[in-house]
Structures are given as C-alpha cells and as structure tokens.
C-alpha cells in the first residue's frame with residue numbers, strides 16, 4: 001500500500017483494508033471457489049482461425065465467457081461463422097490486437113445474390129466499419145421499367161426472383177419488392193460496381209472493428225485472470241484463480257493483502273455457509289439435489305427444515321409429520337416430489353395405524369388425486385357378491401381376513417364397523433385400477449408402491465431471487481426464515497449488490 005496516500009486518506013485506506021480482510025477470509029474458506037475461472041479457459045480454433053479468446057467464445061463455452069453475441073461456430077468444413085442482427089457471416093479473419101474482424105455474408109459464399117432478404121446492419125454501439133468499405137444494394141423484384149434504366153441487372157434465381165439489380169450505395173426498394181444492402185471492401189473503381197467480379201468482391205468480405213475497450217480484459221489476463229462478462233454490470237469482468245468473486249484484475253488484492261501474520265482472527269462463519277451450500281448434492285440414488293432439500297453430506301442450514309433427507313439406504317427417506325416416506329422422485333423445476341409411505345411400501349398391514357397427514361402449508365396434493373381407504377377388521381361385505389376389494393393381513397401375529405380397500409368410487413359399499421381405517425393419497429390412474437371389481441391385493445400393493453405426488457412450497461421464489469443475486473439458499477433456524485448466503489455474509493432475501501463481489505450471475509448450465 002502507498003503509505004503517503006494512506007495518511008492523506010485515512011478513511012479510504014481503512015475501507016480498503018476491511019475489503020482486503022473479507023477477501024482474505026474467502027481465500028481461506030473456499031474449497032472450489034474458482035468455477036468461473038476454470039470454465040472460461042478455452043480458446044476458439046477452427047480451420048484458419050486459431051486461438052481466439054475473449055470477447056469471443058466458442059459454441060460449447062458458458063455464456064459468461066464471452067461478450068453477448070460474440071459466439072463463434074465451427075462448421076463441419078472447418079469454416080467459422082458468427083450471427084449478428086439476423087445475418088450469418090463467414091468469419092475470414094480475426095485480429096485481436098487491432099480488434100478487427102473480416103467477415104462476409106454466409107449467403108453470398110456460394111451465390112452472388114444474398115438469399116436472405118435482410119440488410120447488413122450492425123449494433124453500432126458494439127461494431128464499427130473500418131473506413132475502407134462501400135455499400136452496394138441488391139434490388140429484388142423490380143418492374144421492367146426500372147430494369148431498362150439500370151445497366152446492371154443480372155440473373156440471380158434467388159427466392160423466386162429471376163433477376164436482381166445491383167446499384168452502388170445504400171438504397172431503399174423504391175418500385176422493387178426488396179432491397180438488401182451489403183458492404184464490400186472499397187476498390188479502385190470507386191462508385192461503380194463491376195459485375196464481372198462481383199461474387200469475388202462479396203466473398204472477400206469487409207472489415208468491422210469491435211469497439212469495446214480491450215483494456216479491461218488485458219488488465220485481467222496480465223494479472224493471471226480470465227476475462228468474462230457480468231450480466232449484472234453489462235461489462236467485462238475478471239475471473240481469478242482460487243477466488244469466488246469477480247473483480248477488475250487479480251493481483252491487486254494479493255498486492256494489497258497483509259502478510260500471513262496479519263491474518264484476521266475472526267471466524268469464517270458467514271463464508272462457511274456460502275461455501276457449504278454451493279452446488280448440488282447427492283443422496284442415495286439422487287445426484288442433483290438442491291434447496292429446499294438437505295441431508296447426507298449437505299448441512300441442514302442449506303435447506304428448509306421440513307426437507308431433510310435420510311440418505312442411508314438405496315432410496316432417500318423423508319420424514320413428514322414424524323412419519324417416514326420413501327422418496328421416489330424429485331422434480332425441482334415443477335416443485336414436485338413423489339413419495340410412498342414407508343410402512344405400506346411392501347406391506348399392506350402396518351403395525352401402527354395412522355392416516356397420511358401432511359403439513360398443508362408446505363405440501364399440496366394435485367387436485368386430481370383422491371384418498372384410498374384401507375379398512376381393517378371389518379365384518380364381511382354383505383352387499384356385494386363375491387369378495388372384491390379384499391386383502392389379507394397379519395398384524396401382531398393375528399390374521400384377519402375382513403380387510404378391504406376402497407376408492408372414492410367404491411367407498412359407498414364400505415361396511416360401517418371396521419376396527420381401523422386409514423387413508424392414503426393416490427392418483428387417478430391408481431384409483432381407476434383399484435375401482436374395477438377384479439382389483440386384487442397385488443394391485444393394491446402396486447398402487448402403494450408407486451406412491452403419490454406432492455407439490456411443495458418452501459420459499460422457492462425467495463431462493464430464485466437469492467440465486468440470481470449470486471447467493472446460495474438456506475434457512476435460519478433461529479429466526480425460522482429463509483436465508484440467502486452471500487460471499488460476505490447471510491442476507492434475509494438477496495445479496496447486497498452494492499457490496500464488492502456480489503453480482504448477478506447466470507448459473508453454469
């Protein structure tokens with residue numbers, strides 16, 4: 001640090017020092033903090049275009065590794081293309097030092113007249129022509145009178161137009177159906193268009209310069225970082241090795257850092273939560289779990305308290321209203337969990353008799369679901385001939401045969417005096433299979449095995465907002481409320497974006 005500077009601006013220096021302390025904590029606590037740095041390492045090479053880096057990115061790179069719309073694609077023939085303002089261009093040359101790219105419309109590479117009736121335009125905030133170019137205009141579907149006046153129409157056969165006129169300069173369609181403006185490199189014969197070499201001229205392309213300041217990126221790479229794009233500031237940013245945050249460059253914080261003997265003695269509490277709740281986790285046969293779930297290797301504060309999983313067996317178990325359920329499916333996108341009662345999963349005769357009870361503030365049944373009724377120790381079903389809906393049951397050593405299952409459609413014939421009755425949610429498919437008079441005990445077991453779905457609500461909208469601000473979702477059991485863990489500390493809802501290091505950032509696909 002510059003100590004002269006420090007004495008002039010003590011407040012600024014203190015702030016800088018505090019910022020450094022926060023950075024030091026992160027360096028100490030994070031385990032896999034540099035996923036952005038790691039994922040943006042690749043350069044693009046294709047055919048004669050080689051080693052191209054930021055602002056460009058290749059087709060497989062994450063969006064944040066390049067400037068928006070600087071996406072390069074490599075064809076099977078090893079030609080490079082880029083799509084700008086609805087026109088695909090063949091990339092002929094990229095010079096990163098001068099920020100100049102030579103491109104030609106892809107649709108003139110094997111035909112003289114543009115096949116896509118779209119003007120060549122650019123986002124002039126990002127691109128500029130280099131001076132050495134001129135416009136030519138293709139006129140499609142012109143009336144005969146125009147053709148007679150014009151010396152330069154020729155056959156093109158494009159999109160049903162059997163002839164196309166070519167004039168110099170940018171022009172509107174006038175009496176013709178369409179006009180398409182294409183820039184070409186300026187030649188000696190200024191102002192006039194030579195038809196004989198037109199296709200050659202078009203395929204040679206023209207030059208554009210990208211205007212964004214390259215300094216931000218060169219500062220970054222010079223200090224050992226990799227350039228990327230922040231969708232929160234809409235600017236080039238820097239990913240540094242071993243660091244979970246974005247900055248302008250990498251070595252600045254190292255240079256400003258106090259030596260190891262000046263390390264802060266404060267605990268890493270806040271950052272620990274941010275680190276512990278990163279990414280997805282595995283539980284039994286599920287590998288992609290995230291908030292509101294926790295369990296297995298994932299600490300409880302990373303999830304909602306009601307969504308703890310027991311990951312010991314082959315399927316996760318979840319405890320709802322102190323009863324155990326097998327987790328058969330989780331769909332985090334639609335917030336749907338499929339569960340089956342653990343006690344009924346391979347057994348129609350539970351030792352303990354209880355209804356399927358849920359916390360309806362957290363879970364909702366799909367509206368088409370209904371209740372299956374299991375009745376134990378009833379009299380015989382006098383009304384109906386035969387013995388439909390019947391199942392055997394041996395509980396506590398005593399066997400009883402007067403046990404029945406009923407769906408809503410068959411519940412009317414249920415005998416009134418059963419010893420125990422429980423209800424279990426089932427979906428419509430299951431209900432139908434148990435309503436037919438041939439439904440057997442095996443059908444019943446099958447239905448209990450496939451379980452039922454529940455729609456959950458566990459502050460998931462809060463979580464989306466938190467994640468968008470760069471935080472990681474969790475729950476504060478002290479305050480019984482959602483928590484958003486950010487790199488500096490937990491926040492109630494979202495990271496404080498005015499703090500350095502907290503940014504909106506897309507999640508890696």
Ligand SMILES: *[C@@H]1O[C@H](CO)[C@@H](O)[C@H](O)[C@H]1NC(C)=O
Pocket residue numbers: 047076077078
């Ligand atoms: C494209 O480039 C790759 C790698 O350089 C090469 O293996 C392949 O043969 C090339 N394909 C064509 C069509 O030239």
Ligand SMILES: *[C@@H]1O[C@H](CO)[C@@H](O)[C@H](O)[C@H]1NC(C)=O
Pocket residue numbers: 085086
């Ligand atoms: C690209 O084409 C689509 C659909 O034809 C149109 O909605 C959009 O505005 C065009 N974009 C530009 C930048 O011209």
Ligand SMILES: *[C@@H]1O[C@H](CO)[C@@H](O)[C@H](O)[C@H]1NC(C)=O
Pocket residue numbers: 133134135169170181
């Ligand atoms: C080329 O045409 C565009 C409009 O399509 C215009 O903005 C630009 O100034 C023209 N350039 C020259 C050199 O005429």
Ligand SMILES: *[C@@H]1O[C@H](CO)[C@@H](O)[C@H](O)[C@H]1NC(C)=O
Pocket residue numbers: 117118119170171172173178179180181
């Ligand atoms: C191309 O630009 C000209 C103006 O320079 C405009 O009159 C014409 O309609 C545009 N053509 C298309 C296909 O958008």
Ligand SMILES: *[C@@H]1O[C@H](CO)[C@@H](O)[C@H](O)[C@H]1NC(C)=O
Pocket residue numbers: 231232233234
């Ligand atoms: C960044 O760009 C997006 C989309 O163009 C815009 O909505 C947003 O306000 C911009 N943010 C900043 C900080 O300029």
Ligand SMILES: *[C@@H]1O[C@H](CO)[C@@H](O)[C@H](O)[C@H]1NC(C)=O
Pocket residue numbers: 346347
């Ligand atoms: C049901 O499964 C459990 C655990 O998988 C097992 O211990 C039990 O014996 C099984 N019961 C029946 C009736 O198959």
Ligand SMILES: *[C@@H]1O[C@H](CO)[C@@H](O)[C@H](O)[C@H]1NC(C)=O
Pocket residue numbers: 350351352353395396
């Ligand atoms: C089976 O025995 C247990 C323990 O004695 C008892 O709690 C339970 O209610 C009995 N179950 C039935 C269906 O009688």
Ligand SMILES: *[C@@H]1O[C@H](CO)[C@@H](O)[C@H](O)[C@H]1NC(C)=O
Pocket residue numbers: 365369370371423425426
């Ligand atoms: C089953 O019955 C219980 C209690 O009567 C009710 O709260 C629950 O919503 C019902 N389940 C379904 C799927 O209709």
Ligand SMILES: *[C@@H]1O[C@H](CO)[C@@H](O)[C@H](O)[C@H]1NC(C)=O
Pocket residue numbers: 427428429430450451
């Ligand atoms: C009922 O659940 C089974 C098994 O999960 C599923 O295959 C079926 O599509 C579900 N039916 C309805 C109507 O949701």
Ligand SMILES: *[C@@H]1O[C@H](CO)[C@@H](O)[C@H](O)[C@H]1NC(C)=O
Pocket residue numbers: 361362457458459462481482
């Ligand atoms: C979600 O958060 C709000 C406060 O933001 C709280 O009132 C509500 O109880 C929470 N819901 C759940 C299911 O935790």
Ligand SMILES: *[C@@H]1O[C@H](CO)[C@@H](O)[C@H](O)[C@H]1NC(C)=O
Pocket residue numbers: 301475476477478479483490
């Ligand atoms: C929970 O909130 C309390 C009160 O705001 C706070 O003191 C505590 O550090 C928080 N705990 C976690 C794990 O965020």
Ligand SMILES: *[C@@H]1O[C@H](CO)[C@@H](O)[C@H](O)[C@H]1NC(C)=O
Pocket residue numbers: 496497498499
């Ligand atoms: C965010 O941080 C800024 C600067 O540190 C501070 O002034 C502001 O009060 C903070 N906002 C919240 C909601 O914590």
